[in-house]
Amino acid sequence: GQQLNQSPQSMFIQEGEDVSMNCTSSSIFNTWLWYKQDPGEGPVLLIALYKAGELTSNGRLTAQFGITRKDSFLNISASIPSDVGIYFCAGQTSGSRLTFGEGTQLTVNP
């Protein structure tokens, strides 16, 4: 089946620092999604990417759909304490369901 490798598994940063995380796949995807899960809650969609090379921003968040269609990254600029949580990437090929990465646990120290 499809495999998604998400890295890093965890990050500990200081408030104000920038963050970068990425996902790579063994398969080509048509869609990349990035979710955030706050402690004790369900994942919430942050950014959706539908075309290779697409770069999309949502406030301090920026995500890109890799040219090869096998990877995507998420950047968070000027982190704040409420950025704490687990970030998941998810990819989809045409006609299939979403495959989720294992998540990146982000801790922001004030």
Place this chain on the structure above:
Amino acid sequence: IAGITQAPTSQILAAGRRMTLRCTQDMRHNAMYWYRQDLGLGLRLIHYSNTAGTTGKGEVPDGYSVSRANTDDFPLTLASAVPSQTSVYFCASSNTPTSYNEQFFGPGTRLTVL
């Protein structure tokens, strides 16, 4: 608009007992999903339903069953719970099962099987 609701919020269950986790969505989405989330393993798909009246097995279906009698409800049943089913369970839905699949998640049910 409630989106997706799950019940109960949490439950402690004795091994061998039967348990049904409830999930209801009010977005009229065609597709619904059940995931379990375990530390270090991310989200793993248990069962899914592409539309009312149909269901399918996901990555880890053993020990679980589902039904989809109507569009809104997608209950997950553990016929005889075992400790390895201790996990956080998330229900999700999407307008379509495939293309442009933006899934929306419920708040989760934390289940402990002793």
